[in-house]
Amino acid sequence: MxxxxxxxxxxxxxxxxxxxxxxxxxxxxxxxxxxxxxxxxxxxxxxxxxxxxxxxxxxxxxxxxxxxxxxxxxxxxxxxxxxxxxxxxxxxxxDLGERQYLDQLHPNNADRLYGDAIGALIALQSAGPREGLPDYDEPFLRRELGIFDEWLLDGLLALPRAEQDRPMLEITYDLLVESALAQPRVCVHRDFHSRNLMLTEQGNPGILDFQDAVIGPVSYDLVSLLRDCYIDWPEERVQSWADAYFALAVQCGVLAEEHAASFAAWFDLMGIQRHLKAAGIFARLALRDGRPDYLGSLPRTLGYVQQVGMRYPALVPLASFVREGLMPRIAARVDA
Missing domain, CATH: 3.30.200.20 (Phosphorylase Kinase; domain 1)
Structure with a gap:
Protein backbone atom coordinates (compact mmCIF):
# COMPACT_ATOMS: atom_id res chain seq x y z
CA MET A 1 0.00 0.00 0.00
CA ASP A 95 -14.69 16.87 -4.69
CA LEU A 96 -18.38 16.71 -3.77
CA GLY A 97 -17.63 17.52 -0.14
CA GLU A 98 -17.86 15.70 3.16
CA ARG A 99 -21.57 15.87 3.97
CA GLN A 100 -22.98 12.40 3.43
CA TYR A 101 -26.75 12.11 3.44
CA LEU A 102 -26.34 9.56 6.23
CA ASP A 103 -24.91 12.20 8.58
CA GLN A 104 -27.17 15.05 7.45
CA LEU A 105 -30.63 13.47 7.37
CA HIS A 106 -33.04 14.22 10.18
CA PRO A 107 -36.85 14.20 10.42
CA ASN A 108 -37.17 17.90 9.56
CA ASN A 109 -35.16 17.85 6.34
CA ALA A 110 -35.84 14.31 5.13
CA ASP A 111 -38.71 15.28 2.80
CA ARG A 112 -36.52 17.83 1.05
CA LEU A 113 -33.44 15.63 0.79
CA TYR A 114 -35.32 12.56 -0.36
CA GLY A 115 -37.24 14.74 -2.80
CA ASP A 116 -33.95 15.84 -4.32
CA ALA A 117 -32.70 12.26 -4.45
CA ILE A 118 -35.90 11.02 -6.10
CA GLY A 119 -35.61 13.78 -8.71
CA ALA A 120 -32.05 12.68 -9.49
CA LEU A 121 -33.15 9.05 -9.65
CA ILE A 122 -35.88 9.87 -12.16
CA ALA A 123 -33.30 11.67 -14.31
CA LEU A 124 -31.05 8.61 -14.17
CA GLN A 125 -33.91 6.29 -15.11
CA SER A 126 -35.39 8.43 -17.86
CA ALA A 127 -32.19 9.68 -19.53
CA GLY A 128 -29.33 7.58 -18.15
CA PRO A 129 -27.00 5.57 -20.36
CA ARG A 130 -28.07 2.11 -21.49
CA GLU A 131 -25.56 0.95 -24.09
CA GLY A 132 -22.66 -1.09 -22.82
CA LEU A 133 -24.09 -1.68 -19.36
CA PRO A 134 -24.43 -5.24 -18.05
CA ASP A 135 -27.89 -6.76 -17.95
CA TYR A 136 -29.24 -7.38 -14.46
CA ASP A 137 -30.61 -10.70 -15.64
CA GLU A 138 -31.57 -13.95 -13.93
CA PRO A 139 -28.03 -15.35 -13.56
CA PHE A 140 -26.91 -11.99 -12.11
CA LEU A 141 -29.77 -11.94 -9.59
CA ARG A 142 -29.12 -15.53 -8.55
CA ARG A 143 -25.39 -14.91 -8.12
CA GLU A 144 -26.25 -12.12 -5.71
CA LEU A 145 -28.56 -14.36 -3.70
CA GLY A 146 -25.73 -16.85 -3.60
CA ILE A 147 -23.69 -14.29 -1.64
CA PHE A 148 -26.24 -14.62 1.17
CA ASP A 149 -25.91 -18.41 1.11
CA GLU A 150 -22.13 -18.53 0.91
CA TRP A 151 -21.08 -15.73 3.22
CA LEU A 152 -23.87 -15.37 5.78
CA LEU A 153 -25.43 -18.82 6.14
CA ASP A 154 -22.39 -20.98 5.41
CA GLY A 155 -19.67 -18.50 6.38
CA LEU A 156 -20.57 -16.14 9.20
CA LEU A 157 -23.13 -18.35 10.93
CA ALA A 158 -21.76 -21.75 9.86
CA LEU A 159 -25.38 -22.89 9.73
CA PRO A 160 -25.61 -26.60 8.86
CA ARG A 161 -27.34 -27.23 5.54
CA ALA A 162 -29.91 -29.36 7.34
CA GLU A 163 -31.00 -26.22 9.24
CA GLN A 164 -31.14 -23.92 6.21
CA ASP A 165 -34.46 -25.16 4.77
CA ARG A 166 -33.06 -25.17 1.26
CA PRO A 167 -36.39 -26.02 -0.44
CA MET A 168 -37.99 -22.94 1.14
CA LEU A 169 -35.05 -20.74 0.14
CA GLU A 170 -35.07 -21.96 -3.46
CA ILE A 171 -38.82 -21.35 -3.80
CA THR A 172 -38.32 -17.87 -2.31
CA TYR A 173 -35.43 -17.08 -4.65
CA ASP A 174 -37.55 -18.11 -7.64
CA LEU A 175 -40.28 -15.70 -6.53
CA LEU A 176 -37.85 -12.82 -6.00
CA VAL A 177 -36.18 -13.32 -9.37
CA GLU A 178 -39.51 -13.62 -11.17
CA SER A 179 -40.71 -10.32 -9.63
CA ALA A 180 -37.48 -8.52 -10.54
CA LEU A 181 -37.59 -9.69 -14.15
CA ALA A 182 -41.24 -8.63 -14.55
CA GLN A 183 -40.41 -4.95 -13.99
CA PRO A 184 -39.65 -2.24 -16.57
CA ARG A 185 -35.90 -1.96 -17.10
CA VAL A 186 -33.90 1.21 -16.58
CA CYS A 187 -30.37 2.37 -15.80
CA VAL A 188 -29.72 1.18 -12.24
CA HIS A 189 -27.03 2.73 -10.01
CA ARG A 190 -27.05 -0.36 -7.71
CA ASP A 191 -25.89 1.48 -4.56
CA PHE A 192 -28.19 4.51 -4.41
CA HIS A 193 -28.26 5.11 -0.65
CA SER A 194 -27.28 7.52 2.10
CA ARG A 195 -23.55 6.74 2.07
CA ASN A 196 -23.24 7.43 -1.65
CA LEU A 197 -25.32 10.61 -1.75
CA MET A 198 -23.72 13.88 -0.72
CA LEU A 199 -25.52 17.00 0.43
CA THR A 200 -24.35 19.81 -1.85
CA GLU A 201 -25.21 23.49 -2.11
CA GLN A 202 -26.04 23.22 -5.80
CA GLY A 203 -27.31 20.29 -7.83
CA ASN A 204 -28.14 18.27 -4.73
CA PRO A 205 -27.46 15.42 -4.32
CA GLY A 206 -23.91 14.66 -5.29
CA ILE A 207 -23.80 11.02 -6.44
CA LEU A 208 -20.88 8.64 -5.86
CA ASP A 209 -20.00 4.98 -6.45
CA PHE A 210 -21.94 4.56 -9.70
CA GLN A 211 -19.36 2.55 -11.64
CA ASP A 212 -21.24 -0.74 -11.22
CA ALA A 213 -24.40 0.50 -12.96
CA VAL A 214 -26.51 -2.01 -14.90
CA ILE A 215 -29.76 -2.19 -16.83
CA GLY A 216 -32.29 -3.69 -14.48
CA PRO A 217 -35.52 -3.47 -12.44
CA VAL A 218 -37.07 -0.04 -12.01
CA SER A 219 -37.65 -0.42 -8.25
CA TYR A 220 -34.09 -1.40 -7.32
CA ASP A 221 -32.56 2.03 -6.66
CA LEU A 222 -35.72 3.34 -5.00
CA VAL A 223 -35.76 0.56 -2.42
CA SER A 224 -32.01 1.04 -1.88
CA LEU A 225 -32.76 4.66 -1.04
CA LEU A 226 -35.90 4.31 1.06
CA ARG A 227 -35.12 1.03 2.86
CA ASP A 228 -31.50 1.92 3.43
CA CYS A 229 -29.24 -0.55 5.25
CA TYR A 230 -27.73 2.35 7.25
CA ILE A 231 -30.75 4.42 8.29
CA ASP A 232 -34.44 3.63 8.64
CA TRP A 233 -37.67 5.61 8.72
CA PRO A 234 -41.26 4.99 9.85
CA GLU A 235 -43.08 2.96 7.25
CA GLU A 236 -45.66 5.68 6.63
CA ARG A 237 -42.90 8.08 5.54
CA VAL A 238 -41.34 5.43 3.30
CA GLN A 239 -44.74 4.87 1.71
CA SER A 240 -45.28 8.58 1.12
CA TRP A 241 -41.90 8.92 -0.59
CA ALA A 242 -42.57 5.83 -2.69
CA ASP A 243 -45.92 7.28 -3.73
CA ALA A 244 -44.26 10.58 -4.68
CA TYR A 245 -41.70 8.67 -6.74
CA PHE A 246 -44.41 6.71 -8.55
CA ALA A 247 -46.32 9.88 -9.49
CA LEU A 248 -43.17 11.52 -10.84
CA ALA A 249 -42.11 8.34 -12.66
CA VAL A 250 -45.47 8.22 -14.45
CA GLN A 251 -45.25 11.92 -15.29
CA CYS A 252 -41.76 11.40 -16.81
CA GLY A 253 -42.61 8.21 -18.69
CA VAL A 254 -40.48 5.88 -16.56
CA LEU A 255 -43.64 4.04 -15.44
CA ALA A 256 -47.26 3.98 -16.58
CA GLU A 257 -50.48 4.20 -14.60
CA GLU A 258 -51.12 0.54 -15.36
CA HIS A 259 -48.10 -0.35 -13.18
CA ALA A 260 -49.84 0.96 -10.05
CA ALA A 261 -51.33 -2.45 -9.22
CA SER A 262 -47.92 -4.15 -9.30
CA PHE A 263 -45.56 -1.50 -8.04
CA ALA A 264 -45.89 -2.03 -4.29
CA ALA A 265 -45.08 -5.74 -4.61
CA TRP A 266 -42.21 -5.02 -7.00
CA PHE A 267 -40.78 -2.57 -4.47
CA ASP A 268 -41.19 -4.96 -1.53
CA LEU A 269 -39.80 -8.06 -3.20
CA MET A 270 -36.93 -6.17 -4.78
CA GLY A 271 -36.05 -4.94 -1.33
CA ILE A 272 -35.94 -8.47 0.03
CA GLN A 273 -33.61 -9.58 -2.77
CA ARG A 274 -31.36 -6.59 -2.12
CA HIS A 275 -31.34 -7.04 1.65
CA LEU A 276 -30.46 -10.72 1.44
CA LYS A 277 -27.59 -9.84 -0.88
CA ALA A 278 -26.49 -6.95 1.35
CA ALA A 279 -26.51 -9.20 4.41
CA GLY A 280 -24.21 -11.58 2.57
CA ILE A 281 -21.92 -8.72 1.54
CA PHE A 282 -21.70 -7.47 5.13
CA ALA A 283 -20.72 -10.97 6.25
CA ARG A 284 -18.12 -11.15 3.46
CA LEU A 285 -16.67 -7.78 4.46
CA ALA A 286 -16.29 -9.03 8.02
CA LEU A 287 -14.84 -12.44 7.20
CA ARG A 288 -12.74 -11.80 4.11
CA ASP A 289 -11.82 -8.13 4.40
CA GLY A 290 -11.47 -7.66 8.14
CA ARG A 291 -14.35 -5.18 8.43
CA PRO A 292 -16.45 -6.41 11.38
CA ASP A 293 -18.04 -2.95 11.71
CA TYR A 294 -20.41 -3.91 8.89
CA LEU A 295 -21.97 -6.61 11.06
CA GLY A 296 -23.70 -3.82 12.97
CA SER A 297 -25.92 -3.22 9.94
CA LEU A 298 -27.19 -6.80 9.80
CA PRO A 299 -30.07 -6.42 12.31
CA ARG A 300 -31.59 -3.52 10.36
CA THR A 301 -30.98 -5.14 6.98
CA LEU A 302 -32.55 -8.47 7.89
CA GLY A 303 -35.18 -6.67 9.94
CA TYR A 304 -36.60 -5.38 6.65
CA VAL A 305 -36.80 -8.98 5.41
CA GLN A 306 -38.82 -9.96 8.48
CA GLN A 307 -41.16 -6.97 8.37
CA VAL A 308 -41.88 -7.05 4.64
CA GLY A 309 -41.96 -10.83 4.40
CA MET A 310 -44.81 -11.06 6.90
CA ARG A 311 -47.05 -9.10 4.48
CA TYR A 312 -46.89 -11.79 1.79
CA PRO A 313 -48.09 -15.35 2.50
CA ALA A 314 -45.47 -16.81 0.17
CA LEU A 315 -42.72 -15.01 2.10
CA VAL A 316 -43.86 -15.78 5.65
CA PRO A 317 -41.63 -18.90 5.80
CA LEU A 318 -38.62 -16.75 4.92
CA ALA A 319 -39.54 -14.12 7.51
CA SER A 320 -39.95 -16.82 10.15
CA PHE A 321 -36.63 -18.42 9.20
CA VAL A 322 -34.85 -15.07 9.56
CA ARG A 323 -36.56 -14.25 12.86
CA GLU A 324 -36.15 -17.62 14.53
CA GLY A 325 -33.18 -19.21 12.81
CA LEU A 326 -30.86 -16.30 12.02
CA MET A 327 -31.44 -13.24 14.21
CA PRO A 328 -30.48 -14.85 17.55
CA ARG A 329 -27.24 -16.13 16.00
CA ILE A 330 -26.53 -12.76 14.38
CA ALA A 331 -27.16 -10.92 17.67
CA ALA A 332 -24.61 -13.18 19.34
CA ARG A 333 -22.02 -12.48 16.61
CA VAL A 334 -22.61 -8.73 16.72
CA ASP A 335 -22.28 -8.70 20.51
CA ALA A 336 -19.09 -10.72 20.25
Whole structure:
Protein backbone atom coordinates (compact mmCIF):
# COMPACT_ATOMS: atom_id res chain seq x y z
CA MET A 1 0.00 0.00 0.00
CA UNK A 2 2.83 2.40 0.84
CA UNK A 3 4.37 1.78 -2.58
CA UNK A 4 1.06 2.56 -4.32
CA UNK A 5 0.69 5.75 -2.30
CA UNK A 6 4.12 6.95 -3.37
CA UNK A 7 3.34 6.11 -6.99
CA UNK A 8 0.09 8.04 -6.65
CA UNK A 9 1.96 11.07 -5.26
CA UNK A 10 4.41 10.98 -8.14
CA UNK A 11 1.58 10.75 -10.67
CA UNK A 12 -0.33 13.61 -9.03
CA UNK A 13 2.70 15.93 -9.15
CA UNK A 14 2.50 15.77 -12.92
CA UNK A 15 -1.06 17.12 -12.80
CA UNK A 16 -0.56 19.71 -10.05
CA UNK A 17 2.20 21.85 -11.58
CA UNK A 18 4.87 19.88 -9.75
CA UNK A 19 3.38 20.48 -6.33
CA UNK A 20 3.95 17.67 -3.81
CA UNK A 21 0.41 16.91 -2.65
CA UNK A 22 -0.62 16.41 0.96
CA UNK A 23 -3.00 13.44 0.96
CA UNK A 24 -5.70 13.30 3.62
CA UNK A 25 -7.94 10.18 3.78
CA UNK A 26 -11.31 11.21 2.39
CA UNK A 27 -13.61 8.27 3.13
CA UNK A 28 -13.87 4.60 3.91
CA UNK A 29 -15.25 2.31 1.23
CA UNK A 30 -16.59 -1.22 1.08
CA UNK A 31 -14.36 -1.90 -1.94
CA UNK A 32 -10.63 -1.93 -2.68
CA UNK A 33 -10.67 1.75 -3.68
CA UNK A 34 -9.03 4.38 -1.50
CA UNK A 35 -9.86 8.08 -1.61
CA UNK A 36 -7.60 10.98 -0.70
CA UNK A 37 -8.56 14.65 -0.39
CA UNK A 38 -6.14 17.25 -1.72
CA UNK A 39 -6.27 20.82 -0.43
CA UNK A 40 -7.60 23.63 -2.60
CA UNK A 41 -5.52 24.06 -5.73
CA UNK A 42 -5.31 27.12 -8.05
CA UNK A 43 -4.95 25.01 -11.19
CA UNK A 44 -8.45 23.57 -10.61
CA UNK A 45 -10.26 26.80 -9.77
CA UNK A 46 -9.22 26.75 -6.13
CA UNK A 47 -11.44 23.80 -5.26
CA UNK A 48 -10.35 20.72 -3.37
CA UNK A 49 -9.83 17.52 -5.31
CA UNK A 50 -10.09 13.80 -4.70
CA UNK A 51 -7.37 11.36 -5.70
CA UNK A 52 -8.64 7.84 -6.24
CA UNK A 53 -6.42 4.79 -5.88
CA UNK A 54 -8.28 1.85 -7.46
CA UNK A 55 -6.04 -1.18 -8.09
CA UNK A 56 -6.79 -2.11 -11.71
CA UNK A 57 -6.88 -5.84 -10.98
CA UNK A 58 -9.68 -5.18 -8.47
CA UNK A 59 -11.62 -2.14 -9.68
CA UNK A 60 -13.08 -0.85 -12.97
CA UNK A 61 -11.83 2.72 -13.24
CA UNK A 62 -12.65 2.83 -16.95
CA UNK A 63 -16.28 2.19 -16.11
CA UNK A 64 -16.23 5.00 -13.57
CA UNK A 65 -14.78 7.47 -16.07
CA UNK A 66 -17.20 6.48 -18.82
CA UNK A 67 -20.24 6.69 -16.56
CA UNK A 68 -19.13 9.92 -14.90
CA UNK A 69 -19.08 11.65 -18.27
CA UNK A 70 -22.43 10.16 -19.29
CA UNK A 71 -24.13 11.15 -16.04
CA UNK A 72 -22.73 14.67 -16.07
CA UNK A 73 -24.05 14.99 -19.62
CA UNK A 74 -27.63 14.48 -18.38
CA UNK A 75 -27.20 17.00 -15.57
CA UNK A 76 -26.50 14.73 -12.61
CA UNK A 77 -24.05 15.95 -9.99
CA UNK A 78 -21.21 13.43 -10.15
CA UNK A 79 -17.47 14.09 -9.85
CA UNK A 80 -15.74 15.63 -12.84
CA UNK A 81 -12.75 13.57 -13.98
CA UNK A 82 -9.68 15.81 -14.41
CA UNK A 83 -7.02 13.17 -15.03
CA UNK A 84 -6.79 9.42 -15.33
CA UNK A 85 -4.23 6.64 -15.53
CA UNK A 86 -6.24 3.47 -16.04
CA UNK A 87 -3.17 1.24 -16.23
CA UNK A 88 -2.17 2.22 -12.70
CA UNK A 89 -5.72 2.73 -11.45
CA UNK A 90 -5.29 6.41 -10.53
CA UNK A 91 -7.87 9.16 -10.98
CA UNK A 92 -8.02 12.84 -10.09
CA UNK A 93 -11.62 13.98 -9.73
CA UNK A 94 -13.74 16.80 -8.36
CA ASP A 95 -14.69 16.87 -4.69
CA LEU A 96 -18.38 16.71 -3.77
CA GLY A 97 -17.63 17.52 -0.14
CA GLU A 98 -17.86 15.70 3.16
CA ARG A 99 -21.57 15.87 3.97
CA GLN A 100 -22.98 12.40 3.43
CA TYR A 101 -26.75 12.11 3.44
CA LEU A 102 -26.34 9.56 6.23
CA ASP A 103 -24.91 12.20 8.58
CA GLN A 104 -27.17 15.05 7.45
CA LEU A 105 -30.63 13.47 7.37
CA HIS A 106 -33.04 14.22 10.18
CA PRO A 107 -36.85 14.20 10.42
CA ASN A 108 -37.17 17.90 9.56
CA ASN A 109 -35.16 17.85 6.34
CA ALA A 110 -35.84 14.31 5.13
CA ASP A 111 -38.71 15.28 2.80
CA ARG A 112 -36.52 17.83 1.05
CA LEU A 113 -33.44 15.63 0.79
CA TYR A 114 -35.32 12.56 -0.36
CA GLY A 115 -37.24 14.74 -2.80
CA ASP A 116 -33.95 15.84 -4.32
CA ALA A 117 -32.70 12.26 -4.45
CA ILE A 118 -35.90 11.02 -6.10
CA GLY A 119 -35.61 13.78 -8.71
CA ALA A 120 -32.05 12.68 -9.49
CA LEU A 121 -33.15 9.05 -9.65
CA ILE A 122 -35.88 9.87 -12.16
CA ALA A 123 -33.30 11.67 -14.31
CA LEU A 124 -31.05 8.61 -14.17
CA GLN A 125 -33.91 6.29 -15.11
CA SER A 126 -35.39 8.43 -17.86
CA ALA A 127 -32.19 9.68 -19.53
CA GLY A 128 -29.33 7.58 -18.15
CA PRO A 129 -27.00 5.57 -20.36
CA ARG A 130 -28.07 2.11 -21.49
CA GLU A 131 -25.56 0.95 -24.09
CA GLY A 132 -22.66 -1.09 -22.82
CA LEU A 133 -24.09 -1.68 -19.36
CA PRO A 134 -24.43 -5.24 -18.05
CA ASP A 135 -27.89 -6.76 -17.95
CA TYR A 136 -29.24 -7.38 -14.46
CA ASP A 137 -30.61 -10.70 -15.64
CA GLU A 138 -31.57 -13.95 -13.93
CA PRO A 139 -28.03 -15.35 -13.56
CA PHE A 140 -26.91 -11.99 -12.11
CA LEU A 141 -29.77 -11.94 -9.59
CA ARG A 142 -29.12 -15.53 -8.55
CA ARG A 143 -25.39 -14.91 -8.12
CA GLU A 144 -26.25 -12.12 -5.71
CA LEU A 145 -28.56 -14.36 -3.70
CA GLY A 146 -25.73 -16.85 -3.60
CA ILE A 147 -23.69 -14.29 -1.64
CA PHE A 148 -26.24 -14.62 1.17
CA ASP A 149 -25.91 -18.41 1.11
CA GLU A 150 -22.13 -18.53 0.91
CA TRP A 151 -21.08 -15.73 3.22
CA LEU A 152 -23.87 -15.37 5.78
CA LEU A 153 -25.43 -18.82 6.14
CA ASP A 154 -22.39 -20.98 5.41
CA GLY A 155 -19.67 -18.50 6.38
CA LEU A 156 -20.57 -16.14 9.20
CA LEU A 157 -23.13 -18.35 10.93
CA ALA A 158 -21.76 -21.75 9.86
CA LEU A 159 -25.38 -22.89 9.73
CA PRO A 160 -25.61 -26.60 8.86
CA ARG A 161 -27.34 -27.23 5.54
CA ALA A 162 -29.91 -29.36 7.34
CA GLU A 163 -31.00 -26.22 9.24
CA GLN A 164 -31.14 -23.92 6.21
CA ASP A 165 -34.46 -25.16 4.77
CA ARG A 166 -33.06 -25.17 1.26
CA PRO A 167 -36.39 -26.02 -0.44
CA MET A 168 -37.99 -22.94 1.14
CA LEU A 169 -35.05 -20.74 0.14
CA GLU A 170 -35.07 -21.96 -3.46
CA ILE A 171 -38.82 -21.35 -3.80
CA THR A 172 -38.32 -17.87 -2.31
CA TYR A 173 -35.43 -17.08 -4.65
CA ASP A 174 -37.55 -18.11 -7.64
CA LEU A 175 -40.28 -15.70 -6.53
CA LEU A 176 -37.85 -12.82 -6.00
CA VAL A 177 -36.18 -13.32 -9.37
CA GLU A 178 -39.51 -13.62 -11.17
CA SER A 179 -40.71 -10.32 -9.63
CA ALA A 180 -37.48 -8.52 -10.54
CA LEU A 181 -37.59 -9.69 -14.15
CA ALA A 182 -41.24 -8.63 -14.55
CA GLN A 183 -40.41 -4.95 -13.99
CA PRO A 184 -39.65 -2.24 -16.57
CA ARG A 185 -35.90 -1.96 -17.10
CA VAL A 186 -33.90 1.21 -16.58
CA CYS A 187 -30.37 2.37 -15.80
CA VAL A 188 -29.72 1.18 -12.24
CA HIS A 189 -27.03 2.73 -10.01
CA ARG A 190 -27.05 -0.36 -7.71
CA ASP A 191 -25.89 1.48 -4.56
CA PHE A 192 -28.19 4.51 -4.41
CA HIS A 193 -28.26 5.11 -0.65
CA SER A 194 -27.28 7.52 2.10
CA ARG A 195 -23.55 6.74 2.07
CA ASN A 196 -23.24 7.43 -1.65
CA LEU A 197 -25.32 10.61 -1.75
CA MET A 198 -23.72 13.88 -0.72
CA LEU A 199 -25.52 17.00 0.43
CA THR A 200 -24.35 19.81 -1.85
CA GLU A 201 -25.21 23.49 -2.11
CA GLN A 202 -26.04 23.22 -5.80
CA GLY A 203 -27.31 20.29 -7.83
CA ASN A 204 -28.14 18.27 -4.73
CA PRO A 205 -27.46 15.42 -4.32
CA GLY A 206 -23.91 14.66 -5.29
CA ILE A 207 -23.80 11.02 -6.44
CA LEU A 208 -20.88 8.64 -5.86
CA ASP A 209 -20.00 4.98 -6.45
CA PHE A 210 -21.94 4.56 -9.70
CA GLN A 211 -19.36 2.55 -11.64
CA ASP A 212 -21.24 -0.74 -11.22
CA ALA A 213 -24.40 0.50 -12.96
CA VAL A 214 -26.51 -2.01 -14.90
CA ILE A 215 -29.76 -2.19 -16.83
CA GLY A 216 -32.29 -3.69 -14.48
CA PRO A 217 -35.52 -3.47 -12.44
CA VAL A 218 -37.07 -0.04 -12.01
CA SER A 219 -37.65 -0.42 -8.25
CA TYR A 220 -34.09 -1.40 -7.32
CA ASP A 221 -32.56 2.03 -6.66
CA LEU A 222 -35.72 3.34 -5.00
CA VAL A 223 -35.76 0.56 -2.42
CA SER A 224 -32.01 1.04 -1.88
CA LEU A 225 -32.76 4.66 -1.04
CA LEU A 226 -35.90 4.31 1.06
CA ARG A 227 -35.12 1.03 2.86
CA ASP A 228 -31.50 1.92 3.43
CA CYS A 229 -29.24 -0.55 5.25
CA TYR A 230 -27.73 2.35 7.25
CA ILE A 231 -30.75 4.42 8.29
CA ASP A 232 -34.44 3.63 8.64
CA TRP A 233 -37.67 5.61 8.72
CA PRO A 234 -41.26 4.99 9.85
CA GLU A 235 -43.08 2.96 7.25
CA GLU A 236 -45.66 5.68 6.63
CA ARG A 237 -42.90 8.08 5.54
CA VAL A 238 -41.34 5.43 3.30
CA GLN A 239 -44.74 4.87 1.71
CA SER A 240 -45.28 8.58 1.12
CA TRP A 241 -41.90 8.92 -0.59
CA ALA A 242 -42.57 5.83 -2.69
CA ASP A 243 -45.92 7.28 -3.73
CA ALA A 244 -44.26 10.58 -4.68
CA TYR A 245 -41.70 8.67 -6.74
CA PHE A 246 -44.41 6.71 -8.55
CA ALA A 247 -46.32 9.88 -9.49
CA LEU A 248 -43.17 11.52 -10.84
CA ALA A 249 -42.11 8.34 -12.66
CA VAL A 250 -45.47 8.22 -14.45
CA GLN A 251 -45.25 11.92 -15.29
CA CYS A 252 -41.76 11.40 -16.81
CA GLY A 253 -42.61 8.21 -18.69
CA VAL A 254 -40.48 5.88 -16.56
CA LEU A 255 -43.64 4.04 -15.44
CA ALA A 256 -47.26 3.98 -16.58
CA GLU A 257 -50.48 4.20 -14.60
CA GLU A 258 -51.12 0.54 -15.36
CA HIS A 259 -48.10 -0.35 -13.18
CA ALA A 260 -49.84 0.96 -10.05
CA ALA A 261 -51.33 -2.45 -9.22
CA SER A 262 -47.92 -4.15 -9.30
CA PHE A 263 -45.56 -1.50 -8.04
CA ALA A 264 -45.89 -2.03 -4.29
CA ALA A 265 -45.08 -5.74 -4.61
CA TRP A 266 -42.21 -5.02 -7.00
CA PHE A 267 -40.78 -2.57 -4.47
CA ASP A 268 -41.19 -4.96 -1.53
CA LEU A 269 -39.80 -8.06 -3.20
CA MET A 270 -36.93 -6.17 -4.78
CA GLY A 271 -36.05 -4.94 -1.33
CA ILE A 272 -35.94 -8.47 0.03
CA GLN A 273 -33.61 -9.58 -2.77
CA ARG A 274 -31.36 -6.59 -2.12
CA HIS A 275 -31.34 -7.04 1.65
CA LEU A 276 -30.46 -10.72 1.44
CA LYS A 277 -27.59 -9.84 -0.88
CA ALA A 278 -26.49 -6.95 1.35
CA ALA A 279 -26.51 -9.20 4.41
CA GLY A 280 -24.21 -11.58 2.57
CA ILE A 281 -21.92 -8.72 1.54
CA PHE A 282 -21.70 -7.47 5.13
CA ALA A 283 -20.72 -10.97 6.25
CA ARG A 284 -18.12 -11.15 3.46
CA LEU A 285 -16.67 -7.78 4.46
CA ALA A 286 -16.29 -9.03 8.02
CA LEU A 287 -14.84 -12.44 7.20
CA ARG A 288 -12.74 -11.80 4.11
CA ASP A 289 -11.82 -8.13 4.40
CA GLY A 290 -11.47 -7.66 8.14
CA ARG A 291 -14.35 -5.18 8.43
CA PRO A 292 -16.45 -6.41 11.38
CA ASP A 293 -18.04 -2.95 11.71
CA TYR A 294 -20.41 -3.91 8.89
CA LEU A 295 -21.97 -6.61 11.06
CA GLY A 296 -23.70 -3.82 12.97
CA SER A 297 -25.92 -3.22 9.94
CA LEU A 298 -27.19 -6.80 9.80
CA PRO A 299 -30.07 -6.42 12.31
CA ARG A 300 -31.59 -3.52 10.36
CA THR A 301 -30.98 -5.14 6.98
CA LEU A 302 -32.55 -8.47 7.89
CA GLY A 303 -35.18 -6.67 9.94
CA TYR A 304 -36.60 -5.38 6.65
CA VAL A 305 -36.80 -8.98 5.41
CA GLN A 306 -38.82 -9.96 8.48
CA GLN A 307 -41.16 -6.97 8.37
CA VAL A 308 -41.88 -7.05 4.64
CA GLY A 309 -41.96 -10.83 4.40
CA MET A 310 -44.81 -11.06 6.90
CA ARG A 311 -47.05 -9.10 4.48
CA TYR A 312 -46.89 -11.79 1.79
CA PRO A 313 -48.09 -15.35 2.50
CA ALA A 314 -45.47 -16.81 0.17
CA LEU A 315 -42.72 -15.01 2.10
CA VAL A 316 -43.86 -15.78 5.65
CA PRO A 317 -41.63 -18.90 5.80
CA LEU A 318 -38.62 -16.75 4.92
CA ALA A 319 -39.54 -14.12 7.51
CA SER A 320 -39.95 -16.82 10.15
CA PHE A 321 -36.63 -18.42 9.20
CA VAL A 322 -34.85 -15.07 9.56
CA ARG A 323 -36.56 -14.25 12.86
CA GLU A 324 -36.15 -17.62 14.53
CA GLY A 325 -33.18 -19.21 12.81
CA LEU A 326 -30.86 -16.30 12.02
CA MET A 327 -31.44 -13.24 14.21
CA PRO A 328 -30.48 -14.85 17.55
CA ARG A 329 -27.24 -16.13 16.00
CA ILE A 330 -26.53 -12.76 14.38
CA ALA A 331 -27.16 -10.92 17.67
CA ALA A 332 -24.61 -13.18 19.34
CA ARG A 333 -22.02 -12.48 16.61
CA VAL A 334 -22.61 -8.73 16.72
CA ASP A 335 -22.28 -8.70 20.51
CA ALA A 336 -19.09 -10.72 20.25
Missing amino acids: ADRTERLRAWLRGHLDGEVPVLTPASADASFRRYWRLSRHPSRGGGSLIAVDAPPEREDSAGFVRLARALRAIGLNVPEVYAQDLAQGFLLVG
